[in-house]
C-alpha cells in the first residue's frame with residue numbers, strides 16, 4: 231500500500247542538520263506513526279514520501295523554507311536581566327517558556343548575555359536549517375473514519 235492522504239504511515243527516521251549532526255531520531259525507540267495529509271509532519275517531508283511503501287528506505291532533503299522556515303529577525307530581541315527571576319540561570323543556551331503572540335506558549339533561547347541585557351531568540355531552533363532525513367517506511371494502512379475526522383492516529 232502506498233503512502234497517500236488519509237493513510238496511517240509508520241516509519242523510522244533520523245534527522246540530520248546540514249553538517250551531518252543527528253538532531254533527532256526514532257532509532258532505538260518506537261517508530262513514528264502519523265496520519266498522512268493532515269499537517270502532522272513538516273510539509274517538505276510529507277510531500278516527498280508520497281507513493282512509498284513498506285520497507286522503502288530513502289534520503290530526503292528538505293530546504294528550510296519547507297521545514298521550519300527562515301530565521302525571523304523580529305523574533306530576536308533584548309530584554310533586561312531584571313525581567314528574569316534573580317535565581318534563574320541566564321547563560322547562552324538557556325531555554326524558557328514565554329508567551330508568544332496571542333498567548334501561545336513559545337520556547338525562547340538565550341543567545342548572549344551582555345551586561346544587564348539578555349539577547350533572546352524566539353525562533354524555532356531549526357529555523358533556517360536545511361534538513362536531511364533518512365526514512366525507512368515500516369508500514370502503511372488505511373486510516374479509520376474516526377482518525378480522518380480527528381486528523382490524527384488512534
Ligand code: ZN
Nearest residue numbers: 377380382384
Ligand atoms: Zn482522536
